[in-house]
Structure formats: C-alpha cells, structure tokens
Amino acid sequence: MIIGVPREIKTNENRVALVPAGAEILRQNGHQILVEENAGVGSGFSNQDYKDAGAEIISTARQVFDKSDMIMKVKEPLPQEYDLIKENHIVFTYFHFAASRELTEGMITSKAVCVAYETVELPDKSLPLLIPMSEVAGRMAIQEGAKYLEKFFGGRGILLGGIPGVKPANVIILGGGIVGTNSAMMAAGLGANVSIFDVDLNRLRYLDEVMPKNVTTIYSNPATIRQAISLADLVVGAVLITGAKAPNLITRDMLKIMQPGSLIVDVAVDQGGCVETIKPTTHEDPTYVVDDIIHYGVANMPGAVPITSTIGLTNATLPYALQLANKGYKKAIEDDSGLGKGVNIINGIVTYQGVSEAFDLPYQPLEKVL
Secondary structure, three states: OEEEEOOOOOOOOOOOOOOHHHHHHHHHOOOEEEEEOOOOHHHOOOHHHHHHOOOEEEOOHHHHHHHOOEEEOOOOOOHHHHOOOOOOOEEEEOOOHHHOHHHHHHHHHHOOEEEEHHHOOOOOOOOOOOHHHHHHHHHHHHHHHHHHOOHHHOOOOOOOOOEOOEOOOEEEEEOOOHHHHHHHHHHHHOOOEEEEEEOOHHHHHHHHHHOOOOEEEEEOOHHHHHHHHOOOOEEEEOOOOOOOOOOOOEOHHHHOOOOOOOEEEEHHHHHOOOEOOOOOEOOOOOEEEEOOEEEEOEOOHHHHOHHHHHHHHHHHHHHHHHHHHHHOHHHHHHHOHHHHOOEEEEOOEEOOHHHHHHHOOOEOOHHHHO
16 A cells, blocks of 8 residues: 655644654555655654655655555645545545534535544543543643743743742633643642543542542532633633534633633633643634633644654554554454444545534444445
C-alpha cells in the first residue's frame, strides 16, 4: 500500500502523523511511504530523517494525496484539502465530525473511508488513540490555565498553589475521564484546591481512592456545578461523549455567577464544547472574553508541544496503521471490531450513530454497508 503523510496546515499545528521510526516499520512490511516536504520539521524530524527511514519526500500535498492509497494525518482535513480526498482513499486521522457539519458533508461527498482516531475503541470501552492526546491536553489545560490567570493576560491575578498564609486557587474540572484525571493530577500537584465532577459514581469512587487529599470528587448536576463555578478561579471542560457533540454544562446565564477574571479552558471544544459560549481559537489568538470571563478554546492544544505529542500519538496509531495497510481496510475491520468503530463515514454513508444524530443525517450500521 502507498501511505501518504501530508504536512498539517491547521494554524500552529506542528505535529506529524508518522515519525521516521514508524515509516521504517511500514517499509519493512512492504509499504511505500510518501512524506510531504518538511512535514516533520515542527516535531523535530528532518526530511533526511525520513529518507534514512526509507520514505520518499514529495514536494506538494496534492502529489501526496494523488499518489497515496491511505492518508495519515493528525487533524481533520480543512476545506482547502477536501477536493484532494478521493473515493476509496483511506483517511486515518482525528475527525471529530460531530463538531462540524461542513467537514461531515465534505467527507460524505468525497466517498472516502474515514477512520477517526477518536472513536477507535477497545473491549473495555477505552479509546486508545484518544488517550495520549487527552493526557497531553489535560495536563496542558492546567499549564495554560495558570498562565492566563495572570493579571498580565487579563486573569484574576491568582497563583494556583497559593503560598503560606494565602489560600490556593479553586480549580473545577468537569469530567473524570482521561483529560479530567490528568488535569486534576497537575492542578493538585501545584497545590490548588481541586474539585472533579462526573456522573459515574464508580469513576468518582476510583478517583477518590487515587487522588491526593486536595482533590474532592463531586457528583455532577446543574446545582452542584452552579455552586462550584461561583467560587472557581479556573474551570476545565473535560467532558466526552464518544463520537458525539459534548453537552452544554455551563450556559451563558451561568457566567454571571462566576468571578470576573476567572478562566474557562474547554478541552471539549473539538466536540463542540461543554460551555455554551465557547468557540474554537488558535495558539496564535487563544482567548477571548464573554461577560468578564476569559475563554480559552484552542482546538489543538497538543500542537504546542509537538515533540511530546507526536511521539505519544504515533506510538498509539502505528499498530492500527499497520493493520489497515497490511490487510486492507475491509479485512482489518473484520478482524478488529474496535478498529471498525473508528469508521465514521464510508462511501458517502455515515456509519457512526453519534455523527448521524449530531446533524440528523441518514445512518447505516457499518456491517450493512460492507
């Protein structure tokens, strides 16, 4: 199979979908690797690194797409890439379809095989290709939160951990999954007063056992959220409904009870966000203010730490890329039902129910389509 790796074009996205070591392994399995010129530079990998691994360097994205059977990316295709994607292309990337009708319709029109990292699923319901970037984003949410709470950036001017004689910041984390857990660990490590919310009592029991004493677990409902955010300095949105749009847990009206200069970091913005007033932003222009509350909505947070993120992501994606390349997508899906759950759109048909429900589009189970 010919596998293409284009350069990412999303603003300030420095990750790459395949490291040279991965290219070498795919080559050893008999596949041809085409890498767009300078695709890996942002993650510390030169064109020569890829050549040494047996890949071919291609000068333009169009050539990469035209010559390849499978396209490996990090972020969703942008509108200027839609016409590069052809029928029967396997496109393996983060799609987050439920957050964008335009993207969904663009991929339906392309009739490509769209395999979304974020919905590949293991038997225990965990999401192996989402976990590493959720770990990065969860930790970064606190790192960025600490920065934008500084007065210089418009924040309240509070240190997350406080100092002796001065109380620490109140950090509220909505969601006890991978993002929320990593955020709580980071915030607690800095000495903040942390509350983590979830609707899964078993998850809350687990978190209560493993978290340090400055982390409190709270059952999530509108009343407990309202009470907590009224005293919050930093709120982290960490809610995930696999493959579907995130629910709005904080409405615009609720901003009025928050402290002026407090900060919301909504990691769920990729899936539409769990805050009504959130919108996607970029690393270049990451924040905006609504009703005196700072909103941080960067949709590709891990792109700011591309060396860590790229290596972490490709460690997870390579085994699945090998399955798709070695067996072809039909056999790979047949042999691994968890990989099959990653197929969101195929031949113009939506095969993931969360995407169908987000835009009221016709849905067919994957097994019927195949």
